[in-house]
Amino acid sequence: MPAGPAYRPEPRFFDLGEEYGDAVGPADFPETILRVRNDRAAATVGLDSLTDAEWIAHFGRFQPLPGQPGPVAMRYHGHQFRTYNPDLGDGRGFLAAQMRETIRAQAANDRVASGSALPGRLLDLGTKGSGTTPWSRSGDGRLTLKGGVREVLAAAMLEAQGVPTSRALSLIETGEHLERGDEPSPTRSAVLVRLQHSHVRFGTFQRAAFFGRADQIETLVEHVRALYHPAVAPGDAPGLLAAIVAASARLTARLIAAGFVHGVLNTDNLNVTGESFDYGPWRLLPSYEPGFTAAYFDSTGLYAFARQPEAVFWNLTQLAGCLKLVADAEPQVLALTEALNGFGPAYIRELRVAFLDRLGVKSLGEAADQRLLDTTLALLREKGEAIRWEPLFHDWFAGFSSSARALAGPRASEWQGEAFDAFRFALFEHEPDRPERLEHSIFANPDPEEMLIDEVETLWSAIDTADDWSPLHDKLARLEATRAARA
Template sequence: MPVSPEYRPDPRFSDLGPEFGDSVAPADFPETILRIRNDRAAATVGLATLTDAEWIAHFGRFQPLPGQPGPIAMRYHGHQFRTYNPDLGDGRGFLAAQLREIPGAQAASDRVASGSAQPESRLLDLGTKGSGTTPWSRSGDGRLTLKGGVREVLAAAMLEAQGVPTCRILSLIETGEDLERGDEPSPTRSAVMVRLQHSHIRFGTFQRAAFFGRKDQIETLVEHVRGLYHPAVAEGDAPGLLTAIVAASARLTARWVAAGFVHGVLNTDNLNVTGESFDYGPWRWLPFYDPAFTAAYFDQSGLYAFARQPEAVFWNLTQLAGCLKLVADVEPLTEALNGFGPAYIRELRAAFLERLGVRSLGEAADQRLMDTTLALLREKGEAIRWEPLFHDWFAGFSSSARALAGPRAKDWQGKAFDAFRFALFEHEPDRPERLEDPVFARPDPEELRIDEVETIWASIDTADDWSPLSEKLVRLEATRTARSPS
């Protein structure tokens, strides 16, 4: 069966002109073995009706979907660990398609992250990773390891389950090539991945235009991004657009922190204008509360450590603001940037309330709950991991009997716990009927620690056994639906 009648192609990136991207050809892979097919995500854009053969043709061989112009490698620059690199761009991926979301299909995590429902029929991108070389590949082979693809599938699923704005991995296809990599055992298996997200326009897209002094390109980008992704901003209002991007970035960062997530590589080419996380490399979830915890072995200075993520995102926003100086005055841009700190704190309070499943009681009480939650995690250290606290005490007072009879009952005592419990019980549970879901009858929550990821990969690598991955994804989906704000 072809695409459904609800499929609505709307390729808009080409409106920017040829200086923003290059038409490219996908790699011709020796094999195309379908490993992951995300029909829930595909259904939101009218693609769940594709047969497996059609799926492989479009997402393994990259035959253009109806009404799509074909692959475009996007041009951008970026700061990598705060060193400017003008030699970036889509080096192993491309924009495969743009299409409209089916009305009413917006992901619940996206609605909550924005604080309210977004306009229906959002424009969404299909972007690839591992699809072959492009003019921006430099010395790279344009490929993706199968292990890397599996890790991205897991990261996106876990973040979505936690209510964090994220891309969704639509497809993972094994491609039959042996890849050499210097930082992992080689040769290793290869794959091509397709992600679905709101936008692939990065801060680095603006940086490239500014690098060449192209005021006209900055003006074009401002109007393109404003009109498609932040339509509430007035036409030509670059500071207003920056304000909207600052707000989206603050929401995203707050939800990373509330999830205990460490992105690992917060370069300007890894942040986009719609405030979604994507392009998961050396990510980690906190094993326990540790502000200095880093995800990347090469982050020797801790630049992107867990507690420094707000600082990193703000620094990247200042680079975006610097680009907009070509078309706007400094004072309103500075005012927009100064909104990040207050917005981040507001969003962090809201994220902690959401994760604990309770309603707001006002700024002072909400701040007290967030502070006591962090103090409890800090005091318990390695005794209590991040995720179990939010599992045991979801919906506050309504979980008392469950938490105090569970496997961590002995840990729920002491002065820090008493302060946390007092602050939590001030707040009314938010839809406590969610506790009836079987997920909350389990003694432990779903986590995504690195040893589990390695175990899942070992089953695939040594025995071609995909069942541990499939079972993990089923459990993460159960967690998402159990906690869903919708």
């Protein structure tokens, strides 16, 4: 492999040893057909120079990348719909590699030459559908091609909307015919590789707590602190919890601002860096509906749209319970409680910021920002199905700078009434943030890029019935344009 200078292997999780993960091998797939290759994501870790053959060798056959020891199936437990499951772990995926992200120095006063590479965050390459592991139980360790396509779409959409998310690096079709009980079978198979900041889950701590291993929790605290929250002092479990609470509050606020319903916010699907990942039965809101659910099996609405903050907080309480095992005095226990209780205020602060970002305006202070948040939600609630979630943020991006565009657009007749007047007043109080972004071609389009379930099914149908991948790639290109325009 012609590894470039930006490739910096750093396999730190592997140093923890066999009590935290199991060395595994990938499945031997009958075919490896490259379907999605995310070169922009690959460039951030120095892997964009791979040829397609090398790409398939590393992300379809899983030949170890240089400086990487080989795949490991991570051990963890978790609450699934608030029922504890001690039989979890990487059952159809593994941690394939870890490396440093590259940051490009641009500022003139940087201490290095402009354009040179600086080490950034530690990033993981994790798989989905790569074969059975010791934690597969009765599963086949595989991923349906449709499931892979859906994850690619979810990650691209969320990144375009400014949500902290894993990125789908690679999708390779693997030539197997899978039997599934919840979709037409046999169905095509795939292996996905995602790039994200960490795969250490709340459930990683839960496994150690389940076995009463305070020593393992101490090891995890130091591992996570040093690599992902270095501002936290060594041994400061409450400080680490506070950092994870802050990251989780930001993630939750961004999911809400995006109108996204994750579907399975279990403790094994939340990580210590506050990134959304592992997209199964996800949905985006068609319009404002607090009780909207993504999973057909979520019969009680536990993970409904408006209950997602509650779900994340509940999961954080489970993490806090694990950290109590290493709290050596009553003040530390109280500090853990204080850190946990910081979620609510942090979430509200982050929600204001998220809505400002989605509307493309600057902060005017807490009171004015809260007024804009409240009036935006009130308008979405009043309009109901008449105005979908995403078009509001498209029409009114950059506030008053979009007035003429919005009032001449396809939803002009809806922009009236008391709720709209209150929203417009609150919006126009705020100065547009970089209004030059409106010059991008996406704002010349009457409608924004959305990702409702009907479109997802249409994109899949083209692949399933005609092996036509062009609609998917066209959609990904439009989502990339949206991300670039709003960035």
